[in-house]
Amino acid sequence: MLKDLVDLKHGVLLDRAIRFRFNPKGHLIVTQSSESPAIRLVALGGLGEIGMNCLAIEAAGKLLVIDCGVSFPHTDLGVDVYHPDFSYLERRRDRVVGIVLTHGHEDHIGGLPYLLRVLDVPVHGSCHALGLASERLLERGFSPRQIRLMPFSVGQRFEAGPFSIEPVRVSHSIPEACALVIRHQRFTIVHTGDFKFDPDPPDGHATDEERLRQIGDEGVSLLLSDSTNIDAEGMSGSERSVGRALSDVISACETRVVVGLFSSNVHRLRMVGEIAQACGRKITLLGRSAQTQVRVATRCGLLNWPSDLLIPPDLLGSVGQRQSLIIASGTQGEPMAALSRLSFQTHPALTLAPKDVLVLSSRVIPGNDPAVSRMISNFIRQGVSVVHRVTNPSIHVSGHAHRDEQRRMIELLRPSVFVPVHGTLHHLHRHAEFARSLGVPTVMAAENGEVLELSSGGIRVGDVVEVGKIATYNGDELLPSVLKQREYLGRHGVAVLTLAIDARGRMIFPPWLSTRGVLDDMEERDVLNGAVENVVKALSSWSFSEQNPSDQEVMEVAERAVQRSLDGLSSRRPMTIVHVVRA
Numbered sequence: 001m002l003k004d005l006v007d008l009k010h011g012v013l014l015d016r017a018i019r020f021r022f023n024p025k026g027h028l029i030v031t032q033s034s035e036s037p038a039i040r041l042v043a044l045g046g047l048g049e050i051g052m053n054c055l056a057i058e059a060a061g062k063l064l065v066i067d068c069g070v071s072f073p074h075t076d077l078g079v080d081v082y083h084p085d086f087s088y089l090e091r092r093r094d095r096v097v098g099i100v101l102t103h104g105h106e107d108h109i110g111g112l113p114y115l116l117r118v119l120d121v122p123v124h125g126s127c128h129a130l131g132l133a134s135e136r137l138l139e140r141g142f143s144p145r146q147i148r149l150m151p152f153s154v155g156q157r158f159e160a161g162p163f164s165i166e167p168v169r170v171s172h173s174i175p176e177a178c179a180l181v182i183r184h185q186r187f188t189i190v191h192t193g194d195f196k197f198d199p200d201p202p203d204g205h206a207t208d209e210e211r212l213r214q215i216g217d218e219g220v221s222l223l224l225s226d227s228t229n230i231d232a233e234g235m236s237g238s239e240r241s242v243g244r245a246l247s248d249v250i251s252a253c254e255t256r257v258v259v260g261l262f263s264s265n266v267h268r269l270r271m272v273g274e275i276a277q278a279c280g281r282k283i284t285l286l287g288r289s290a291q292t293q294v295r296v297a298t299r300c301g302l303l304n305w306p307s308d309l310l311i312p313p314d315l316l317g318s319v320g321q322r323q324s325l326i327i328a329s330g331t332q333g334e335p336m337a338a339l340s341r342l343s344f345q346t347h348p349a350l351t352l353a354p355k356d357v358l359v360l361s362s363r364v365i366p367g368n369d370p371a372v373s374r375m376i377s378n379f380i381r382q383g384v385s386v387v388h389r390v391t392n393p394s395i396h397v398s399g400h401a402h403r404d405e406q407r408r409m410i411e412l413l414r415p416s417v418f419v420p421v422h423g424t425l426h427h428l429h430r431h432a433e434f435a436r437s438l439g440v441p442t443v444m445a446a447e448n449g450e451v452l453e454l455s456s457g458g459i460r461v462g463d464v465v466e467v468g469k470i471a472t473y474n475g476d477e478l479l480p481s482v483l484k485q486r487e488y489l490g491r492h493g494v495a496v497l498t499l500a501i502d503a504r505g506r507m508i509f510p511p512w513l514s515t516r517g518v519l520d521d522m523e524e525r526d527v528l529n530g531a532v533e534n535v536v537k538a539l540s541s542w543s544f545s546e547q548n549p550s551d552q553e554v555m556e557v558a559e560r561a562v563q564r565s566l567d568g569l570s571s572r573r574p575m576t577i578v579h580v581v582r583a
């Protein structure tokens with residue numbers, strides 16, 4: 001059977017010494033290798049999903065972790081963020097030599113407070129990424145002494161265990177983003193991080209094509225490349241063009257303007273600052289995230305706003321509407337964020353007036369559409385004029401490479417092996433297909449947990465390790481059993497029955513049954529009375545095994561009676577809780 005010989009998904013023979021692949025002309029190429037892998041790579045997150053990026057690279061018995069991100073929930077079960085299950089790293093904690101951050105987005109740094117609870121290792125990153133990471137860590141109770149932050153600059157190589165690492169500048173929707181060139185023995189791995197080719201970025205730091213080409217000339221064993229926008233043709237567009245579009249919109253406004261943006265996009269913050277100054281407006285930051293981002297960017301010398309440009313939220317009343325420009329966070333309709341609260345008119349610092357203008361300089365992350373659309377509707381109801389990407393496509397560009405830029409990265413680096421990262425399975429497979437079409441000799445799309453073994457013979461999937469995601473609320477883990485209960489409660493509601501019984505299991509008061517999220521007021525009384533009658537009948541006719549039945553026995557009989565009754569009388573199956581009180 002073919003399937004006994006070949007792993008069809010990855011195109012590798014199950015005899016691990018033999019591998020085959022098709023070259024671009026469709027010829028079957030078979031290679032044989034007796035080498036053991038020199039480097040192992042395991043993604044704990046980010047392969048098969050957008051978010052939670054975390055990759056372990058293992059060589060000479062040591063592990064290096066690239067990025068440590070979170071992802072955000074799309075269901076309302078009270079989860080703040082998900083982080084990767086770090087058990088794989090925890091079991092190898094003595095061998096982990098450090099964590100390297102490609103940039104400061106939450107999907108790359110947000111998991112650090114959870115990983116550093118179990119690992120005491122240095123964290124390498126740019127000033128900006130480390131600034132944001134340390135904010136997160138301090139917020140979660142770390143003291144400055146507990147964290148070892150090692151700032152790096154592009155072009156400066158540093159060592160971590162057996163790895164030599166060279167950060168290379170890439171442009172992205174956050175400053176100081178880097179690709180990482182990771183060298184070990186004769187192997188050179190390039191991890192692009194999140195990137196785009198913006199020929200004229202506002203901070204002047206374009207992707208360093210020249211250095212990437214040199215690295216390509218030296219030879220790249222493996223390229224791991226950002227797949228987010230593999231479905232988007234052409235180029236992602238320049239951030240400076242967004243500045244021009246925002247300037248056109250804002251300078252035409254006669255009233256108060258609110259700009260909603262991802263505040264980690266310091267390039268855009270800086271351009272909005274310039275526009276505000278040109279229009280004679282003062283900036284007010286609404287939302288903790290916007291304030292944190294401005295603070296960190298200023299500390300790293302990336303933002304240099306004059307001190308009189310900012311007006312604190314509590315002094316908003318002292319500025320005329322035409323002199324005010326608000327920067328607000330929460331473009332994804334997050335319920336507690338500034339924009340949502342403005343849309344519900346519950347923000348303590350500001351209520352928008354009809355004809356005020358809201359500019360949403362952002363995209364809607366898939367899954368957030370209903371929340372964003374609800375928020376926009378609320379603003380429209382208030383008479384606020386909303387400018388967003390659908391009505392004016394020029395006010396936002398993506399920070400991730402489109403297909404032409406992804407091609408450019410492959411052409412500059414000319415890797416022997418290509419593994420797409422940062423994407424759903426669809427993105428990864430499409431990016432893999434694209435790399436194959438560009439003639440990359442070996443291409444493999446892998447998922448979280450699959451151990452990729454890199455040797456001079458190529459790459460193959462070795463073991464599969466257990467991975468997963470951990471839900472958290474306010475920094476603490478929420479167990480799957482708790483989330484399951486929340487899901488059930490959300491769908492079916494809850495019924496609570498209280499029984500007062502004597503030592504022989506006889507009721508001394510009528511049972512008390514109440515429900516939440518199950519019945520409406522009209523039907524409640526009849527259904528509950530019927531259910532209570534059934535409970536009384538069930539308990540009096542039940543032949544308990546002993547004279548003195550246990551609480552557990554009584555609870556089980558009563559629970560079944562409540563469930564049967566509510567199902568029969570109202571077709572509802574709520575979670576049922578029975579309390580037994582002994583008299």
Ligand SMILES: [Zn+2]
Nearest residue numbers: 103105172194
């Ligand atoms: Zn990013």
Ligand SMILES: [Zn+2]
Nearest residue numbers: 105107108194
């Ligand atoms: Zn990312």
